[in-house]
Amino acid sequence: MSLFDQKIEGVPQFVTYFSPILEVLRDVGGKAKPRDVMAEIAQRYDIPEEDLEKTNRNGQPKFFNRVAWARFYLVKGGFLFSPKRGVWALTDNGKSVQMTDELAVDIFKREHLALKDEDDDQAPEGEIVPDGMNYWFVGAGWNDGDQTARFLDEGIWENGYDEKFGHLVKQMKQGDRIAIKATYTRKHDVPFENRGRTVSAMRIKAIGTITGNHGDGKIVKVAWEEIDPPREWFFYTYRTTIARARFEDDEMARQLVSFAFDGHEQDVDGFLAHPYWAEKFAKDVAPLTAIEDEEQSDSETEAPPNEPYDVEGIVADGGFLPHSSLSNMIDRLEIKKNLILQGAPGTGKTWLAKRLGKALIGRRTPKPEQLRSVQFHPSLSYEDFVRGYRPSSNGLKLTDGVFLQAVEAARAQPDVAHVLIIEEINRGNPAQVFGEMLTLLENTKRSRADAIELAYRKQPGERVHVPDNLYVIGTMNIADRSLALVDLALRRRFAFVSLAPELNDSWAAWCLDRGFDQEMVTLVRARMMALNEEISADRTLGTQFRVGHSYVTPTTPLDDPMSWFSDVINTEIGPLLEEYWFDAPERAAEAMTRLRNGL
Numbered sequence: 001m002s003l004f005d006q007k008i009e010g011v012p013q014f015v016t017y018f019s020p021i022l023e024v025l026r027d028v029g030g031k032a033k034p035r036d037v038m039a040e041i042a043q044r045y046d047i048p049e050e051d052l053e054k055t056n057r058n059g060q061p062k063f064f065n066r067v068a069w070a071r072f073y074l075v076k077g078g079f080l081f082s083p084k085r086g087v088w089a090l091t092d093n094g095k096s097v098q099m100t101d102e103l104a105v106d107i108f109k110r111e112h113l114a115l116k117d118e119d120d121d122q123a124p125e126g127e128i129v130p131d132g133m134n135y136w137f138v139g140a141g142w143n144d145g146d147q148t149a150r151f152l153d154e155g156i157w158e159n160g161y162d163e164k165f166g167h168l169v170k171q172m173k174q175g176d177r178i179a180i181k182a183t184y185t186r187k188h189d190v191p192f193e194n195r196g197r198t199v200s201a202m203r204i205k206a207i208g209t210i211t212g213n214h215g216d217g218k219i220v221k222v223a224w225e226e227i228d229p230p231r232e233w234f235f236y237t238y239r240t241t242i243a244r245a246r247f248e249d250d251e252m253a254r255q256l257v258s259f260a261f262d263g264h265e266q267d268v269d270g271f272l273a274h275p276y277w278a279e280k281f282a283k284d285v286a287p288l289t290a291i292e293d294e295e296q297s298d299s300e301t302e303a304p305p306n307e308p309y310d311v312e313g314i315v316a317d318g319g320f321l322p323h324s325s326l327s328n329m330i331d332r333l334e335i336k337k338n339l340i341l342q343g344a345p346g347t348g349k350t351w352l353a354k355r356l357g358k359a360l361i362g363r364r365t366p367k368p369e370q371l372r373s374v375q376f377h378p379s380l381s382y383e384d385f386v387r388g389y390r391p392s393s394n395g396l397k398l399t400d401g402v403f404l405q406a407v408e409a410a411r412a413q414p415d416v417a418h419v420l421i422i423e424e425i426n427r428g429n430p431a432q433v434f435g436e437m438l439t440l441l442e443n444t445k446r447s448r449a450d451a452i453e454l455a456y457r458k459q460p461g462e463r464v465h466v467p468d469n470l471y472v473i474g475t476m477n478i479a480d481r482s483l484a485l486v487d488l489a490l491r492r493r494f495a496f497v498s499l500a501p502e503l504n505d506s507w508a509a510w511c512l513d514r515g516f517d518q519e520m521v522t523l524v525r526a527r528m529m530a531l532n533e534e535i536s537a538d539r540t541l542g543t544q545f546r547v548g549h550s551y552v553t554p555t556t557p558l559d560d561p562m563s564w565f566s567d568v569i570n571t572e573i574g575p576l577l578e579e580y581w582f583d584a585p586e587r588a589a590e591a592m593t594r595l596r597n598g599l
Helices: 013-027 034-044 062-076 092-096 101-112 148-154 166-171 251-262 268-272 275-280 290-295 311-317 323-336 349-361 402-412 430-434 488-493 505-512 518-537 561-580 585-596
Strands: 088-090 135-138 156-158 177-186 199-213 219-234 242-244 338-343 371-375 387-392 395-400 418-423 470-477 495-499
Touching (some): 013 034, 013 062, 013 088, 013 092, 013 101, 088 092, 148 156, 148 199, 166 242, 177 219, 199 251, 311 323, 311 349, 323 470, 338 349, 371 402, 402 418, 430 488, 518 561
Parallel strands (some): 135 177, 338 470, 338 495, 371 418, 418 470
Antiparallel strands (some): 177 199, 199 219
């Protein structure tokens, strides 16, 4: 019997494909392009051509959909991930797991509880570039100058990087449309009232049709048509070297495609009515910030200059976790789209959340709209966070909250990551604060097809979805008994990472650089570890109440570390212990005495 006809009792057909996907990826080194995985499964398991051609009621190949759904569940189960768009890769669990029928059924049933109305006839959103014609916008500026003339003369487009964008170039296929663009900012001589503020612009220099792909991630053949003079487009721009217009999900992308390839004019007034640009160019907008002034330029660049930021930057700034742990957090955030850092006081949740956001964005100083932060509290409402009526000079006005502002900013800049940090996410009522957004947060519902109407609509039929370049990082104090348990619906939509006190060698090296000597490092580490062991052993407290390392981590060089540690005990750790042992003050006093002994 062909794999196409095999079925594990009691679960959908696609569950049968769990083991073949893992097996093929192991054999090819742990990662591969989706279509290569599908081709290998079809060949290895002798799936007849007539079965490969069978389609479902939506006209899509059944085989394709089964593999796509299997991959979807394996990702949710922690066996696969996508290190970059268009690539499937095994996690450590995926490399070692023995996928039996019983385990496959267990994975499906466990993850199925988090889903509703899935249909194995319709593949989930994945990393596969859609079939049919795609539209690519590419840069032509290398370090040694603009390559546009050479590309037009040679009938090619070439990727100028050795280590970047190769996977996207390989996805380009014969018949796709391609445009050479240059992205820059402008604040003078624009065809609308910009009130002296910077405007993102993109110049379309040439358009063409891809006629061949070398398959090396570097060169595609193109039949070019030069645009002379180049046409200028505003607002919604691509700053990366290669971008695919997601016209299947985004009306703004469809308008850009019509502008570039069909010669249509840009609807400037329509873009100015979009919430993001309407606020940016409003009459009462705040004065330009220093950062915005620095980034204004009428010259052509691929992106504003900014110091890059990554995992190495987090470590250098004082992140005491292993490099692999930090990388895994970013991987989980990229896959799940939503991440919560949970831990006891002083474990660096907020500090790390901001730096994970910067690393995901890739800039040490992101633009304000790219990295935003809000704190939940018991009185926060849906009207504050999502949308509601607020007083204005003309009475009550329907106003977007910080979440929809972040959504619109991400939609307006589709090729760069946007991060919203929610501090103390369990201090609010998630079901009340998020409302419909709780559904749209899910990583499998980040498309226009999943858009829904809001409780408060600005116009009839308005539907909203969360773009896939918006990421949410929450922090959660698990030691505060006054906080409600996190809503289970919220838990399904977030990956959770637990942070613990880190008094390791990285912490020690940091302290030595800031005035500690080795004896002081040993003393502080020993006393804090002893205190945390006592807290962990207390049945009324436990490990989630341990005192975090940030209490004993100096941020600036110290002249008298011993005195500094004594002050920390008296003014920070001591009051915390008194709160922990409010019904046994003698225990708090004894613990503080042991900490202070000999200082």
